[in-house]
Amino acid sequence: MSVVCLESLTFGIGHLVRAADALGERLVLLTRDPAYYACELERLAPDALDVVETDTFDVEHVADLLHRTPGLRGLISSTDTWTLIGAELSERLGLPGLDPAVLRLTRDKAAVRDRLHAAGLTRGRAMDVAGHGAEEMLLKEVGLPAVLKDTAGTGSQNVWLARDEPELVAALDEAAGRELKGRLFAEPYFSGPVYSAETLTWAGRTRLLGVSSRLMSPEPYFREEITAFPVAFPEARRAMLERWLGEVLATIGYTDRFAHVEFVLTTDGPEVVEINPRIGGALVGEGMCRALGVNVYEAMIETALGLRPRLIDADLPGGPAVAFVLGYPAAPGVFTGVTGLDRLADMPGSPAWYPVRSVGDPVEHLDDSRGYAGIVYAEGETAELATHHAVAAANAVRVLTEPFPRAGDAGG
Numbered sequence: 001m002s003v004v005c006l007e008s009l010t011f012g013i014g015h016l017v018r019a020a021d022a023l024g025e026r027l028v029l030l031t032r033d034p035a036y037y038a039c040e041l042e043r044l045a046p047d048a049l050d051v052v053e054t055d056t057f058d059v060e061h062v063a064d065l066l067h068r069t070p071g072l073r074g075l076i077s078s079t080d081t082w083t084l085i086g087a088e089l090s091e092r093l094g095l096p097g098l099d100p101a102v103l104r105l106t107r108d109k110a111a112v113r114d115r116l117h118a119a120g121l122t123r124g125r126a127m128d129v130a131g132h133g134a135e136e137m138l139l140k141e142v143g144l145p146a147v148l149k150d151t152a153g154t155g156s157q158n159v160w161l162a163r164d165e166p167e168l169v170a171a172l173d174e175a176a177g178r179e180l181k182g183r184l185f186a187e188p189y190f191s192g193p194v195y196s197a198e199t200l201t202w203a204g205r206t207r208l209l210g211v212s213s214r215l216m217s218p219e220p221y222f223r224e225e226i227t228a229f230p231v232a233f234p235e236a237r238r239a240m241l242e243r244w245l246g247e248v249l250a251t252i253g254y255t256d257r258f259a260h261v262e263f264v265l266t267t268d269g270p271e272v273v274e275i276n277p278r279i280g281g282a283l284v285g286e287g288m289c290r291a292l293g294v295n296v297y298e299a300m301i302e303t304a305l306g307l308r309p310r311l312i313d314a315d316l317p318g319g320p321a322v323a324f325v326l327g328y329p330a331a332p333g334v335f336t337g338v339t340g341l342d343r344l345a346d347m348p349g350s351p352a353w354y355p356v357r358s359v360g361d362p363v364e365h366l367d368d369s370r371g372y373a374g375i376v377y378a379e380g381e382t383a384e385l386a387t388h389h390a391v392a393a394a395n396a397v398r399v400l401t402e403p404f405p406r407a408g409d410a411g412g
Helices: 013-022 034-041 059-067 083-093 100-106 109-118 134-141 165-176 235-251 284-292 297-304 341-346 383-395
Strands: 002-006 026-031 050-053 072-076 146-150 159-162 184-188 194-202 205-216 224-229 257-266 269-276 321-327 333-339 352-355 374-380 398-402
Touching (some): 002 013, 034 050, 072 083, 072 297, 083 100, 109 184, 109 269, 146 165, 205 235, 205 284, 235 269, 284 321, 284 374, 321 383, 374 383
Parallel strands (some): 026 050
Antiparallel strands (some): 352 374
């Protein structure tokens, strides 16, 4: 029997393979580029899973492949880019899955904001930004500070903070020249520390598995830099967050599976940033497995099969707290390597480097998460200590680039 992954997050395939094996399923990865998963695939036996290279944007071709997959029982689509394609294919083939309308809603950040506002779960509404008079209308309806962003954006791309009118004008001008995945909208900017809730929902009941800290770059950018899990909230506040998250997810009709809910903890309570219908990216899934003491990816396989995930009720044995630092170069250019990795073995927290890029890859954008070349990971008795270990280790590591070749430069 088979479970198919329509692409995947960069990390987590190894855990998925082990989860599928434990449940008696064969994992199949459909991907446009197997090299994207090289770090994970190189750690697995060659026959650990089936990797099929294909155009995963070609819905009809993928549907044909799925029809011909022996014993197909479930489809996993855990990335923002392929969420809606996966929903369409699951519905077409009669496989277990969330209502595609719910997934379409999660991929429209403005619609989510307005749905939550109507339910009294956020203080701000969304405003589409288009046409003549957008600046004046935005000042009137949203006010400053405001955030402008792509309704279907990912990885903190195409996000602008406008704290005053000159920044608003500059953001509107810059956005006008960008190709967006959705449409441009504005919403209030909520000040405070940023977190992400890692949740699992089944039959409408949501369990908060833990909260990740999200340390960001200085304003006006929203580059993710450091994450730690699990944040040690007092029990009363943790229980409040779990209730609130259950209400938030119920309001958008989210009844099953993992969710990665980014929120700001303001002086007036939590405010949703966005809702991602998947497990967290980067090393969030890895960290959850280690910190909770279970392979959380078994729940991903179980829900793909339409089975109640055991994780929703399980007593969690626990493990070390974890943290990781995204490794960005000092300047854009061609990635040439990393120095300082030899020092990690002598540092506390068992730090490790998880590569994302290969030598020769271009690094063009440093204002958002497209720019990191790898991740420094470490552990500790608490998330605070794990963060200290990860930051100390990351400080010993340098991500190197060399300038892009100039137009007209001759090759050697």
